[in-house]
Structure formats: C-alpha cells, structure tokens
Amino acid sequence: MRYQDEYRHPAAVHATTAAIARAATRPWTLMEVCGGQTHAIVRHGLDQLLPPAVTLVHGPGCPVCVTPLELIDAAIAVAARPEVTLCSFGDMLRVPGSRRDLLQVKAEGGDVRVVYSPLDALALARRHPERAVVLFAVGFETTAPAVAMAIHQAATGGVANFSALISHVLVPPALEAILAAPGNRVQGFLAAGHVCTIMGTEEYVPLAARHRVPIVVTGFEPLDVLQGVLLCVRQLEEGRAEVENQYARSVRPAGNEAARAMIRRVFEVVPRAWRGLGEIPQSGLGLRPAYAAHDAVRRFGLAAAPVAEPAECISGLVLQGRRRPAECPAFGTRCTPERPLGAPMVSSEGTCAAYYRYRGGARAS
Amino acid sequence: MSPPVLPLACPLPLDRYPAVTLAHGGGGRLMQRLIGDLFRRAFDDPLLARAHDGATFELAGRVAFTTDTFVVRPLFFPGGDIGRLAVFGTVNDLAMCGARPAYLSAAFVLEEGLAMERLWRVVRSMRAAADEAGVRIVTGDTKVVERGKGDEIFINTAGIGTCPAGVDPHPARVRPGDVVLVSGDVGRHGMAVMAEREGLAFETAIASDLAPLAGLVADLLASGTDVHCLRDPTRGGLAAALHEIAVAAGVRVDLEEPAIPVADDVAGACEVLGLDPLHVACEGRLVACVAAADAARALAALAAHPLGAGAARIGAVAASPTPMLTVRGALGTTRIVELPAGDQLPRIC
Numbered sequence: 001m002r003y004q005d006e007y008r009h010p011a012a013v014h015a016t017t018a019a020i021a022r023a024a025t026r027p028w029t030l031m032e033v034c035g036g037q038t039h040a041i042v043r044h045g046l047d048q049l050l051p052p053a054v055t056l057v058h059g060p061g062c063p064v065c066v067t068p069l070e071l072i073d074a075a076i077a078v079a080a081r082p083e084v085t086l087c088s089f090g091d092m093l094r095v096p097g098s099r100r101d102l103l104q105v106k107a108e109g110g111d112v113r114v115v116y117s118p119l120d121a122l123a124l125a126r127r128h129p130e131r132a133v134v135l136f137a138v139g140f141e142t143t144a145p146a147v148a149m150a151i152h153q154a155a156t157g158g159v160a161n162f163s164a165l166i167s168h169v170l171v172p173p174a175l176e177a178i179l180a181a182p183g184n185r186v187q188g189f190l191a192a193g194h195v196c197t198i199m200g201t202e203e204y205v206p207l208a209a210r211h212r213v214p215i216v217v218t219g220f221e222p223l224d225v226l227q228g229v230l231l232c233v234r235q236l237e238e239g240r241a242e243v244e245n246q247y248a249r250s251v252r253p254a255g256n257e258a259a260r261a262m263i264r265r266v267f268e269v270v271p272r273a274w275r276g277l278g279e280i281p282q283s284g285l286g287l288r289p290a291y292a293a294h295d296a297v298r299r300f301g302l303a304a305a306p307v308a309e310p311a312e313c314i315s316g317l318v319l320q321g322r323r324r325p326a327e328c329p330a331f332g333t334r335c336t337p338e339r340p341l342g343a344p345m346v347s348s349e350g351t352c353a354a355y356y357r358y359r360g361g362a363r364a365s
Numbered sequence: 366m367s368p369p370v371l372p373l374a375c376p377l378p379l380d381r382y383p384a385v386t387l388a389h390g391g392g393g394r395l396m397q398r399l400i401g402d403l404f405r406r407a408f409d410d411p412l413l414a415r416a417h418d419g420a421t422f423e424l425a426g427r428v429a430f431t432t433d434t435f436v437v438r439p440l441f442f443p444g445g446d447i448g449r450l451a452v453f454g455t456v457n458d459l460a461m462c463g464a465r466p467a468y469l470s471a472a473f474v475l476e477e478g479l480a481m482e483r484l485w486r487v488v489r490s491m492r493a494a495a496d497e498a499g500v501r502i503v504t505g506d507t508k509v510v511e512r513g514k515g516d517e518i519f520i521n522t523a524g525i526g527t528c529p530a531g532v533d534p535h536p537a538r539v540r541p542g543d544v545v546l547v548s549g550d551v552g553r554h555g556m557a558v559m560a561e562r563e564g565l566a567f568e569t570a571i572a573s574d575l576a577p578l579a580g581l582v583a584d585l586l587a588s589g590t591d592v593h594c595l596r597d598p599t600r601g602g603l604a605a606a607l608h609e610i611a612v613a614a615g616v617r618v619d620l621e622e623p624a625i626p627v628a629d630d631v632a633g634a635c636e637v638l639g640l641d642p643l644h645v646a647c648e649g650r651l652v653a654c655v656a657a658a659d660a661a662r663a664l665a666a667l668a669a670h671p672l673g674a675g676a677a678r679i680g681a682v683a684a685s686p687t688p689m690l691t692v693r694g695a696l697g698t699t700r701i702v703e704l705p706a707g708d709q710l711p712r713i714c
Contacts, residue, residue, distance in 0.1 A: 001632050045698025222696060
C-alpha cells in the first residue's frame with residue numbers, strides 16, 4: 001500500500017537498526033510519548049530489533065488512560081439521565097468508572113453513541129433538538145481543534161442543546177512533570193508526531209534546553225520510530241539536546257495555525273488532574289467563559305469529587321515509564337481487557353493492552 | 366427443478382399491508398397469506414408445499430447438521446444481503462464438516478413495521494442463493510415482534526448435508542507439521558458491512574466475499590488431499606478461526622504475515638480505522654490444515670476453482686505446551702495474536 005509500505009520496508013528497517021547499533025556506545029533510555037507509537041513498537045516488535053544499549057519506555061500519551069476516574073464517573077452519571085444523548089469516542093465506552101462503564105449504562109437504556117468526529121455529535125444535536133447532546137471530549141492537542149470547532153459552531157449557530165464534558169490535556173507539561181520527578185530515567189523523548197502536526201515544535205525548545213534532553217518529533221510507522229530513535233541516540237552520544245523533526249512530512253515548525261487559532265479561541269489553559277500522574281499545573285484545556293453555556297459540568301451541575309483508584313493498579317508508574325506492564329502482579333491475572341483494573345489495559349493505545357495483545361498477556365493467567 | 370422467475374415486486378397486496386404488522390405473526394389469515402404468498406411462493410419446494418409441521422425425506426450415510434442465526438445491519442450491503450448470508454452461512458458450516466449441503470430450514474423474526482418490499486427482497490435473494498448453492502429450503506417459521514423489540518429481520522437457518530465416506534475434517538486431527546492454507550484474501554466481508562453501516566466513503570466500494578464454499582471443498586476433497594481441518598473464518602476473522610483450532614488441537618499455529626493475502630482496499634480501510642485485517646470477518650473463504658506432503662496438491666486444487674483463485678500457503682502448525690497463534694511480520698519479529706475482548710466489529714453476522 002502506498003504511503004505505508006515504504007515506511008515498513010524490511011531492508012530500510014534493518015539498515016536503520018544497524019545504524020542505531022553503530023551509534024549507541026553507551027546505554028540510553030528513551031521514552032516514546034504517544035500510545036500510537038507504543039502500539040507500533042509492540043505490534044512490529046521494534047524493541048526486539050534494537051541493540052541492548054537502547055531501552056524504550058512507554059509514555060503517558062494515551063488520552064483514555066490519563067482521563068481521571070472522577071470525569072469518567074461524571075460521564076457515566078450524565079449518560080444515565082433520560083434526556084441525555086452522550087457521544088463518545090469508541091475507546092471510552094469500556095473504560096471502567098468506579099462502579100460501572102458506559103457500555104453498562106447503554107445496556108441499562110442510556111443513550112450512548114460512538115462518534116468518529118465531534119462534528120458528528122453537533123450534527124446529532126441539530127437533528128434532535130429535543131435531546132441534550134453531550135460530547136465526552138477526551139484527548140490531547142490532536143483532537144482539541146475539532147472539539148473546539150464543534151463548540152464554536154454550536155455557540156455561533158445557537159445549538160443550545162449541545163454541550164461538552166471536557167477532558168483535554170497537553171503534552172509538554174506532562175513531559176516536564178516526568179523530567180522533574182525524582183528518580184526519572186528518561187534521557188530522550190520521541191515526541192508525538194500528530195500532536196506536533198497541530199501544535200508545531202516550538203514549545204518543546206525551552207523544555208529540551210532546560211532539562212538538557214533531546215526531543216525528536218517522531219511518526220508512527222516502524223521506520224519513523226526507528227529513525228526517531230537513531231536521531232535521539234546520535235544527539236545523546238554527541239552531547240546535544242535539541243528539538244529535531246523526524247516527521248517532517250506532516251509536522252511544520254509552526255504547526256497548523258488555523259487549528260491552533262481555533263483552540264485558542266475556544267479554550268484556555270487550566271490545571272488538570274491526570275489519571276495516574278495527579279494534578280499537573282497548566283496541563284489541560286478548559287472552555288473560555290464565552291463558551292460556558294456549552295460546558296456540561298456547569299449545565300448538569302456535575303461534581304468532580306476525587307475518587308480512590310483500585311489500590312492494586314500501578315498505572316501511574318506505567319504511564320511514567322517507571323514500570324513495565326509485566327512487572328505488575330495483577331497483569332494478565334486480575335487485570336485483563338475483559339476485567340481491567342486501570343485504563344492502560346482498556347484503551348487500544350494503552351501500554352498494558354499492547355503488551356497483553358501482542359506479547360501474550362493471557363499466558364500469565 | 367428449474368428456478369422460478371420471481372417477480373421483482375412483492376406479491377402481497379401492499380395497498381392494505383405495506384409493512385409487517387403483529388397480525389402477520391398471529392396465526393390467522395394474514396399469517397397464512399404471508400407464508401403462502403411470500404415464503405412458499407419464493408422457496409417453491411414440494412416439501413414446503415405440503416404445509417406440514419416439518420419436512421420428511423430420505424438421507425443416505427453420515428449426516429452433518431448445523432445452525433446459525435443472522436442479525437446483520439444493514440440488511441443490504443455491497444456484495445450481498447442478510448438473506449444470501451443466511452443461506453451461504455449455513456451452507457458453508459456444512460461444507461466445513463466436509464458435507465454436501467442438502468436441506469435448509471429458515472426461521473424469521475420480523476419486526477413490526479418492516480416494509481413488505483424489503484422482506485420480499487430478502488426472501489427472493491435467499492431463493493437465488495439456495496439455487497446457487499444447490500440446497501432446498503424445506504421448512505420454516507415466522508414470528509413477529511413489536512416495533513423496537515427487533516432489528517427489522519433476524520433469520521435463523523439450520524442445515525443438513527451428507528458426508529462422503531472417510532471424510533471427517535475437525536480440529537482434533539490437526540498435527541504439528543501440518544500446513545495452513547487460505548482460499549483467498551481476507552477481511553472483505555467485515556469491511557464491506559462496516560463501511561456501509563457507518564457510512565464510510567472509500568474511493569472504491571469494498572464488496573463482501575460472500576460465497577457458497579461447498580463446491581470448493583468438494584474439489585479439494587476430490588484432489589485426494591487428506592484434509593485434517595477446515596474452517597470458514599467468519600466472525601473474529603482468520604485470527605479467531607486459527608486460535609480456536611490451536612486450542613482444540615493443543616498446538617501452536619505460526620502464520621507468516623507477508624504471505625496472508627489482503628486486498629489493498631481492505632488493508633487501507635483497516636489502516637484508517639485502526640483495525641487488524643486478521644480479525645475482520647470473511648464469508649466466502651476457508652482455511653485448511655493439511656499434511657505438509659499434501660500442501661502443493663491442496664493448494665493447486667483450491668487455486669483451480671474460481672473461489673480459490675487467490676489461495677495461499679500462510680503458515681504451519683508446531684508442537685507447543687501452550688496452544689497459541691503467532692504471526693511473524695515482514696520485519697522478522699514475531700507477535701502473539703490474542704482474541705480481542707469483544708468484537709472488533711460488533712454485529713456483522
């Protein structure tokens with residue numbers, strides 16, 4: 001298939017792994033930020049192709065995984081209301097809240113729909129003025145522009161029955177938190193190519209300089225990931241700490257300016273709690289006051305009381321790259337995709353789900 | 366028996382009852398008309414015409430018996446419809462037992478409000494499919510449920526066929542050293558239904574691979590191959606079918622990903638939607654496990670049939686203390702294939 005086969009070509013892949021092996025003279029630990037990259041690595045076995053000197057740890061870039069339990073409970077509570085149609089991306093449906101998940105709400109008669117685009121939810125609200133349509137808006141900077149567009153169109157088009165439960169998070173503050181945490185092992189980042197397609201690369205420059213850490217904006221195909229590793233290892237070996245762009249076929253330094261303008265118009269930067277990581281200052285997006293009428297938290301008076309996580313789940317450590325899924329005693333036994341203790345086992349981008357799916361997690365049970 | 370020429374328009378007087386009503390399932394005159402003018406007319410079989418509680422007939426030798434229920438949405442999709450699926454699905458299950466399909470039952474659960482024209486289209490399609498597969502629909506049943514309690518049409522078919530002497534493919538016969546063959550490219554049906562259901566527009570419409578496989582199986586058996594196991598990779602796709610075989614036979618099945626045929630349009634659609642073609646349903650493909658010594662002969666027999674033109678050797682069976690399915694990718698790394706927790710594509714068949 002065009003635009004894919006060339007990035008999976010075995011000879012090119014093996015030439016790149018050989019170049020990494022030549023470049024790496026000392027042990028290095030790199031983190032791929034995005035869950036999509038984690039899945040590419042585990043599905044294609046890219047970690048098996050790397051020299052022993054290079055260790056990949058998996059980052060927090062799974063939006064479903066870092067959505068706090070109390071927000072999932074809020075979505076479940078609002079979905080159970082008889083007047084509400086809750087629209088969600090498919091992945092969120094099976095994420096367990098503290099007592100049940102959205103699929104159970106649907107089975108009990110709640111109107112829960114899967115949408116592929118936030119604008120589909122807005123169209124549903126226009127078609128059904130008698131329903132209160134709520135979009136469960138989860139994601140990083142990648143999905144934020146389309147959510148912003150839906151809310152802006154609802155506001156300007158007078159679609160009063162449309163609101164959004166916002167759980168948008170930002171990548172750079174999470175990287176800052178990981179680097180600042182005591183005992184951090186990460187020496188270089190493969191940044192998330194799709195996030196940077198929207199946001200550009202400039203906001204990573206101060207981060208790289210402050211922490212003396214190379215940041216390579218990287219794509220999602222096997223050759224992308226391995227080229228990202230190679231660029232990162234070369235920087236580390238040469239003592240450089242720069243922002244480099246491996247994914248130049250998609251990412252421009254300034255990003256997508258129209259998309260960024262739409263994000264700025266609708267959202268403001270707010271503190272946000274991350275599941276497994278805790279509250280990170282200036283790490284999320286919230287609706288600006290001008291759009292408050294479309295804020296589902298306000299409209300339905302949703303209280304976001306903190307909820308205790310299952311004590312056994314170590315998803316916080318997994319999301320920071322401090323533990324691998326197999327190091328969790330519950331992995332594949334008390335925690336499986338059918339009965340997940342934590343979100344990384346549920347989402348298709350979750351690290352635990354990737355290991356379960358491609359590395360035989362069921363073997364453990 | 367030559368197939369009847371069925372009118373395109375529904376034979377029931379639509380001016381009075383353009384849609385199914387609860388009375389059509391009530392056991393009275395309306396139900397009699399529905400059965401007589403629609404089902405019996407379309408299926409047009411002397412055994413059905415007896416209007417008895419069941420069909421009676423002679424069968425010689427070992428018999429294969431199977432049943433399946435069909436709840437696909439949408440009812441009509443590129444390459445087929447629920448009626449064709451209901452006939453071929455059961456025909457193929459019989460074929461996977463090595464049997465020659467002979468007789469089918471057809472039971473309908475109709476939702477109140479279903480347009481009579483839509484029902485007629487489905488029933489007409491079932492008759493055409495039965496003729497194509499060489500089976501007779503000889504008994505049936507109809508129920509009507511209230512609006513909202515069903516999804517237009519649910520169909521159950523059961524089928525009976527006869528097995529040639531000495532033919533008994535089943536998973537427990539799979540042995541380490543066996544070779545795994547597939548009769549063509551995988552993932553078409555699931556992607557065709559999903560694209561239609563979700564209104565996804567691709568450059569080319571992906572058509573289902575829906576087809577009756579009994580003829581292909583007959584040719585494979587006639588080649589003299591000792592077929593250890595046959596399976597049609599429907600719901601759950603190739604991965605689920607081979608996973609089940611691995612567990613039932615207590616072996617490891619090792620696939621070579623570059624050898625697995627996937628059409629470009631299906632691969633592209635899967636990539637866009639984040640699906641793995643190994644988990645996407647087929648409705649006109651089979652996987653066969655045969656002894657290595659038989660592999661070339663079996664592959665030639667499959668490839669000589671129009672429905673097996675894309676046949677390929679995709680893997681092998683190995684001894685293993687734990688049953689599992691593995692896939693070695695183009696990069697030379699191997700991954701384990703687990704069954705997904707739920708359907709990748711809910712309710713496709």
